[in-house]
Amino acid sequence: MDFRFTPEQEQFRDAVHRFAARHLAPGARERAHAPGYPWDVAKLMARQGLLGITVAQSDGGQGGSLIDAVIAIEEVAAACPRSADVVQAGNFGPIRVLAEYGSASQKARYLKRLLAGEGVISVGMTEPEAGSAVTDLQTRATPDGDGYRVSGAKVFTTHSAYADVVLTYVRFGPGVGGIGSVLIDTRAEGVQRGKASAFMSGEEWAELRFDNVHVPADMVLLGEGGFKKQIAGFNVERIGNTARSLALGRYAYERARQWAMQRRQFGRLLCEFQGLQWKFADMKMKLDAGQLLLYRAAANADRGFPSAEETAIAKAFCNQAGFDVANEALQVMGGLGYSQEELVEYCLRRCRGWMIAGGSLEILRNRIAEAVFERSFSQRG
Numbered sequence: 001m002d003f004r005f006t007p008e009q010e011q012f013r014d015a016v017h018r019f020a021a022r023h024l025a026p027g028a029r030e031r032a033h034a035p036g037y038p039w040d041v042a043k044l045m046a047r048q049g050l051l052g053i054t055v056a057q058s059d060g061g062q063g064g065s066l067i068d069a070v071i072a073i074e075e076v077a078a079a080c081p082r083s084a085d086v087v088q089a090g091n092f093g094p095i096r097v098l099a100e101y102g103s104a105s106q107k108a109r110y111l112k113r114l115l116a117g118e119g120v121i122s123v124g125m126t127e128p129e130a131g132s133a134v135t136d137l138q139t140r141a142t143p144d145g146d147g148y149r150v151s152g153a154k155v156f157t158t159h160s161a162y163a164d165v166v167l168t169y170v171r172f173g174p175g176v177g178g179i180g181s182v183l184i185d186t187r188a189e190g191v192q193r194g195k196a197s198a199f200m201s202g203e204e205w206a207e208l209r210f211d212n213v214h215v216p217a218d219m220v221l222l223g224e225g226g227f228k229k230q231i232a233g234f235n236v237e238r239i240g241n242t243a244r245s246l247a248l249g250r251y252a253y254e255r256a257r258q259w260a261m262q263r264r265q266f267g268r269l270l271c272e273f274q275g276l277q278w279k280f281a282d283m284k285m286k287l288d289a290g291q292l293l294l295y296r297a298a299a300n301a302d303r304g305f306p307s308a309e310e311t312a313i314a315k316a317f318c319n320q321a322g323f324d325v326a327n328e329a330l331q332v333m334g335g336l337g338y339s340q341e342e343l344v345e346y347c348l349r350r351c352r353g354w355m356i357a358g359g360s361l362e363i364l365r366n367r368i369a370e371a372v373f374e375r376s377f378s379q380r381g
Ligand SMILES: Cc1cc2nc3c(=O)[nH]c(=O)nc-3n(C[C@H](O)[C@H](O)[C@H](O)COP(=O)(O)OP(=O)(O)OC[C@H]3O[C@@H](n4cnc5c(N)ncnc54)[C@H](O)[C@@H]3O)c2cc1C
Pocket: 122, 123, 124, 125, 126, 130, 131, 132, 133, 155, 156, 157, 158, 159, 199, 353, 354, 356, 357, 358, 359, 360, 361, 362, 363, 366, 379
């Protein structure tokens, strides 16, 4: 076992570090509070080869590993927390599922724009009546001529306010076996965006309503029976959420560490008070432990897809660790930490969301318990 990066990974990390320090660190605070998607960052990253890191070269990607993509999140977030979302969107989420399972025509239609940083793809799983119980989803795909008619609604969809296309979980038939997914162009007739809303993080979302939307047969991504494959791909998205939780916790920790070495009270530096030293020791232990779990899940990924169990353990731990560390860092920075002058409060708000998004802490624990007891537990009454 070797806990060090390979020379190639070190090289890649240094390159992303230099890129982020030069292009992303300036303006990081403004970017975190700006509405909309940072398209300028997306285009810069496309040129730098940071979108499609794990996508095959034959599909326009870099042919790298999941660990490479995690390294990119870490280095980018250390300079600009908000820009880490662009690494997520260009590598971890539905883009990875599209690259893995999409047909040549689906990839030709969407992947090029996404990898150029000119468009973004959302994943629409959650519905008003199907959150944690995602398999209760009701959005229906009914055969119609050369394709399907899709009707239903999705909520809380990240990027829904401006995405080009939504990888939409739909029901072709009854039960879990009836679930699959289609690609819905947001400009298609019958697609409506509801009232704009925002998460606590400031990220915008809008309800997506599909009213008898025509979806051509060649825009079915995974047909009936595709749910398992879909969720296998979704574990990649979870790794991105895991990496960002830890990276934003680390960003807050680093700000607080610097502050503790320069701020004086009672004639002493903050870092000289034992009560604060112990907070930093706890923060460091959480960050290091989380990093090992994250790297285990990413390094063991089979053909780029991590195991459900290792992903659940890493995500549950890092979501909590990122939030706890950001919270303690904010405390150490006092009024400054609570102010928008610093990005520590932003990191805290973002980390809070990942404790719910992409599998809540409770649902992940349910998954881990199944591994512990080597059996499944129905959550239904
Ligand atoms: C920042 C953010 C981004 C998101 N982005 C997307 C996106 O891009 N696409 C998308 O489809 N969705 C997205 N979501 C939605 C997210 O996936 C859901 O919010 C999540 O699955 C929980 O569903 P819910 O909100 O309906 O809560 P509910 O399912 O109603 O759960 C409420 C609470 O009960 C707990 N709970 C539920 N069932 C159980 C159980 N069996 N055992 C123990 N506890 C349980 C939950 O953990 C939670 O704490 C996002 C959410 C957030 C916060």
